Amino acid sequence: MKAERFPVSGRRIILRAKPNGLPKAEDFACETAAVSEPGTGQILVRVDWLSIDGFMAGRLKDQANYAPGVGIGQTMQAFGVGRVVLSGTEHFTVGDYVYGPFGMCEWALMEASPEVKKLDPSLGPPRLHLGMLGISGWTAYVGLFNVGVVRPGETVLVSAAAGGVGAVAGQLAQIGGARAVGIVGSEEKVALATSKFGYAAAISRHDSDFSNRLSAACPNGIDVYFDNTGGAIYDNILDRMNIHGRIVVCGRMANAALADSRQDIGPRDHNDILVKRLRKQGFIVTDYSSDFDRITRTLAALRAEGRLVLPEDIAEGLPNAPGALVRLLRGENLGKQLVRIGTET
């Protein structure tokens, strides 16, 4: 075990109070804590970049979720990339670039579990493994092709189409021979979705003529709805789903401010599900982790060919990580939301 530049303390973001509605930056605090030397089977990671993702809102709630939440005083959860600076296991070497659930912190002491993965630096800058070549890219790929089973010639509607997952989903749907239509949160994002992210058409959900524009944008109806938001917009979309359509439930950004999702009230969808023989299916991308290496190589090849882009919205420094989460949950980011912690690209 070789020490590179062992710290004695580092900063981390802890949860100070359970959010009442949408999280605010004041719900978090930045504190300095001692960092221990890794024991046997552990590594110490210098975190360079953090990924800010919609799932984080769910980790702040008391409602049951697919993964444990964050308690008061605990480090806020986040995926990150960084370098191994101390290693207590033969599986990692000092200097390895790694990806994992490091949390919002500068230094992460981790067990060498399968959740921590070595990165291949030849595929591009490490931070890409948080976006296009990581959770955003995997989620878009798995949602479209494993769950939605998108086929050439079909119409795919994507909500939050200018976010990290949505931006990749538009391009991948087009690469897969489908026609992508996006729902976004502003006119600025309409332009971005159609000019950069492969969308044949995009509509702002705040458009006063939303319903008619959606019909015009989907003249052949909707075969796959890739839903990153949930909420009331769903009722509008059900009407336009085609027979044997698929509804991919990927995110629930529209409910981020609700303490309990049962407060999201609307018409039950059983009639449309039955009449149109729809398949509505939720997924958690980590259930497909055995496929991640293959998907990463596919996405990296598309990037190398110039067929896949993902703009990054970068917040500077760990203390700005809570603010970046607030921005994301308000839909104020453009493309993949990242936080730069270290000095690495």
Added chain:
Amino acid sequence: MKAERFPVSGRRIILRAKPNGLPKAEDFACETAAVSEPGTGQILVRVDWLSIDGFMAGRLKDQANYAPGVGIGQTMQAFGVGRVVLSGTEHFTVGDYVYGPFGMCEWALMEASPEVKKLDPSLGPPRLHLGMLGISGWTAYVGLFNVGVVRPGETVLVSAAAGGVGAVAGQLAQIGGARAVGIVGSEEKVALATSKFGYAAAISRHDSDFSNRLSAACPNGIDVYFDNTGGAIYDNILDRMNIHGRIVVCGRMANAALADSRQDIGPRDHNDILVKRLRKQGFIVTDYSSDFDRITRTLAALRAEGRLVLPEDIAEGLPNAPGALVRLLRGENLGKQLVRIGTET
């Protein structure tokens, strides 16, 4: 073309008024109309039995459906079995037993389309082809195994468990190695479901302790919910679905009284669908018609072995067909609801 006993007129049930809420017998009228001789490619069928099914409620509404509705003055739709009495096509011979969408009538003039099928009298009395060996049996089989993908050891919850589809579903789930739990509409049906239809447990939806009884009946949670009703009971069931569970949307009896299913309001289910990675899928059994012959033989073999039963609730005579539909939609029938039109067993 050989005439057997050609009629000059016959009775039929027409829709007199669109129901306001649940259909009433007074919404229909029994009238006598002339019956034409079949032209080329047509057959005349003497209808012996009619099947009364939950889907009929949807055919009386103005809301879009997967099949055209019934207009004022038109013959009420229904599947039936009967005998060919005049044939204008080489595909049918006078005396053939046939199954088809004959409508509520004594004599049906039909095109010799694929919707009209010859029955194999060696499999049992023709009326079985409306129940266990027909639409009820096919629906239970397809819903459980093609859509729900039920596996041995799983828990299957079935609503309307003492109806035609539900009674077969409980027995087939058990035959498939699963544990079946039923939701029914009365204590009388609880006894029937557990004593006759293969259910390990059954609960009346009117039970004041429904929620606790449901938990007690499903100690390992629910893997497949075979939903024949929709409605508010769904919210209760979502809580108990297991990860990777399947929700089979087969019927919507709970909405039979609603003019528009959008009046069925409740929590949107996206959070549970996502967190538990559920698959919710609707189906129309006729989409699987290429598989019907195989399924019919399977069901007939199970019946011959004494492993499959389906009690019949029989209304006598065509004029009582509307009343039989009202009974079904009120949940007052026990087992398969039929109407005897002719004298055949």
